[in-house]
Amino acid sequence: MSNLIIAEERPQAAPPGPPPVPEDAGAGGRFGAALREILADTTAFARHQEANLRPEVVAALGERIRATGVKYIYYMIPTLGSRTVAKVVPAGHFERMLRKGIAFHRTALTDLQTSREGELIGGGVDAHEFWGLPEPETFQVLPWDDEVGRIFCTAYDPPHLGAAGGRLIPLDTRALFRVAHRAFTERTGLELRSGLEPEMTWTGPGIEVVAKEDQSPAYQVENLEKMRPVYKKVIAYAQALDFDMIQGDYEDDGQIELNWDYDRAELTAERMTSYRQICKQVARELGLEASFMAKPYNGKMGNGCHHNLSLWRRGPGGDENVVEDGRVELHATETARHAIAGMLLHAPGSMLVMGSTVNSYKRYWDAGQFAPSGADWGLDTRGVAIRISANGRMEYRLPDASVNPYLSHLYLLAAIEHGLEAGLEPGDPGEPSAVIRDVVIPNTLGSAIEAFEADAYLMGAMPEELTRIFLQLKRDEWGRYCGQITQWEFDQYWEAIP
Template sequence: MSDLNGGGRFGAALREILADTTAFARHQEANLRPETVAVLGERIRETGVKYIYYMIPTLGSRTVAKVVPAEHYERMLRKGIAFHRTALTDLQTSREGELIGGGVDAHEFWGLPEPETFQVLPWDQEVGRIFCTAYDPPHLGAGAGRLIPLDTRALFRVAHRAFTERTGLELRSGLEPEMTWTGPGMEVSCKDDQSPAYQVENLEKMRPVFKKVISYAQALDFAMIQGDYEDDGQLELNWDFDRAELTAERMTTYRQICKQVARELGLQASFMAKPYNGKMGNGCHHNLSLWRAGSGAAGTDDAENVIEDGRVELHVTDIARNAIAGMLLHTPGSMLVMGSTVNSYKRYWDAGQFAPSGADWGLDTRGVALRISANGRMEYRLPDASVNPYLSHLYLLAAIEHGIEAQLDPGEPGEPSDVLSDVAVPNTLGSAIEAFEADPYLMGAMPEELTRIFLQLKRDEWARYCGQISQWEFDQYWEAIP
């Protein structure tokens, strides 16, 4: 069995990857190959793009970028963008007035472009975007040139690649991002205790929204598949599943699309986890499957989904059971990622709104943390719409590998095994912070810098919340205490 405290093979591999001081140089060399420079230049000329966003997602699931005139693409391939290191932690200052993640004296990072990610923004075809990977600049001396672990997009990509090399398996996923739209024309009315979900009249109210969102998404290579109206102003639009790193990247892009559509229509679009009491929260269920690479010709996909084996009845395979046990065992330790805000936990307290609150699993039942809704798919229901999708996939991947490596048993639906019998899911951000630190496997599996700074951010958020006097408290106690 793997070293639990060291994060097993998962943690050992990540430590080795992050110690590589040649990472920047290799990326730069690949960028400057004549064919790479030529292909990007030709695409820019063909599309007529005049400006390019060079972008990196942050630890808090936002995106930072610089805009550069398109003709400078070759210079950008060489050096990329430079930001103060705390841009990766959303430039968040603690309550004590100190920048989290390095302070004012922290050095810059360099973000090298990934030219294959170049796309044209459909709402303004003179503007393109390219994702970048963050490195410690090579001029810093000892330890320079390494991948920065706070770049969660890059971190998940290298972790997933290493996972596949070790196991022969690839994680694929599809997300169900719910979100709330407000503004003129978005109002809905229905009878007491009646849900507005699925009604075509409510979809019609959202027609200007979903037409724009879907068309923009399709222009950015999303395979859009379906959508529905779920609660007051709540719209869920889905795209087809894919390799997990592509799914996470599309979630980042989807947020950008929705904010743009809201600007164009004079609306507000929010991914807040729980906007209203008595209404469903905005979840982001992760539908997961594991695929064993096939041996077909290049360009074909003859991979095998090892989560199902052809049986007709709803079921899971042995490897799926191991993966389920790993995810459920590490649910407490990963809840700080899956529910990353104070507001996230209000989603679990509002009874009757389909949000799970325990580390359990079942066959086609919506009250559990992990639902088998169809053969070949594991629906992990705890993340909400404010989640960092790179970080959620990273933690799920580590938990899955532990489950497979240790051959953990989840028990039967509704009857947890001994390994899961005492697992309790945190129900506040404060208790999630404690559970995060109390999981030796996940603490060992993840880079120390990532966990340390993520904890700083979340402790600061919890402290700010605990120090606020709410209207609820005023209403409860102003007159009630003699």
């Protein structure tokens, strides 16, 4: 479920300036320096292409395609807005695709969004194409049509651009998080693992819910039974795509949450991309509608996407969860405390990622519903931003179900490394340290834009092109919203003003 907000509490206005950032913030610390070095590598495309064309790689992919009987393949890349773009290619051309990949106009990575001023965001109509090279190990058969497969690709600036070519494009958030996580592990010896709790709302014939006034329909088996056709198909398709589905429940009118087991964070994020596609396919098959919109209805719980995080050190004797130390009582270890402090310090600056739409912020204004509103942490309480619900796990509760999971994990990873690197302390539950005492969570998309720009560490940690274009997209969205006249305004002012 989303998080509890006490009925008499209201979201606070943002302070006039950002909270103080420790002096060691620099230009994104080690995280930013490493990412800049990775993105400057002009040999990245050539090395990927060379790996694709190894005889054993070509033979293995060809054998898998023949064995599965796949006739068509989607070559696909997630976008900055958490959609997915793809080209469909007859399967027999797989070797050609391993060499050349797909090509799209560069603005496909920014969802081909045109600004209110008529500019195609992400480079305009004159922007060059990007080239997306397939990752053959990601080949899978779509369980709803065994003649169709899919392969994820990585986006590069074409080598023919000369000195500007051959590099990984930072707008490919899937690839960006993967290389950032790999570098983080090389520096720290730690691996980020995560499990998501994606909530979504379904509507359509046969799944309507009737409940008593002020009584939640959550958890009732009768409501699960109404959703049986949905969860059976979703779980079956997910399992066919190698999800380890573990549990699910009914939470509010038409809202269900189906969970899969935690894993390395890049795999978890990739499964979230697949999960959205699965749900949309099931909705088509059942004549329903399925939405990951953050807050579809007033007075009902919003669709959250809690991120359950842990840090692991891999070793010859087995993997060790370093935010767990064997104590029985609920607690946070020293490592966990540093990570928590980093995430809370940078919660305002990353909120534009965690709540990326105008609608995202409606979750925090609906009193009595489960949604966090403060930069705080606690032990097994649902009214905080970070909850220790079990030893060894940090539940980050701010993201909603519309989140780009690659981008959310990327920003969390940067914040965690800052906390670890600087030894930041969060204070005790209910007693925040000086580092986070004045941190306030933005409560509108507009204030989130301001907090995003004001976070010097995160702005330095992330690629300039990514933050610049993401800001342009979000400013345009906020401007469009602010310019709309709503029914609420008519109801309030049409007759009420003398």
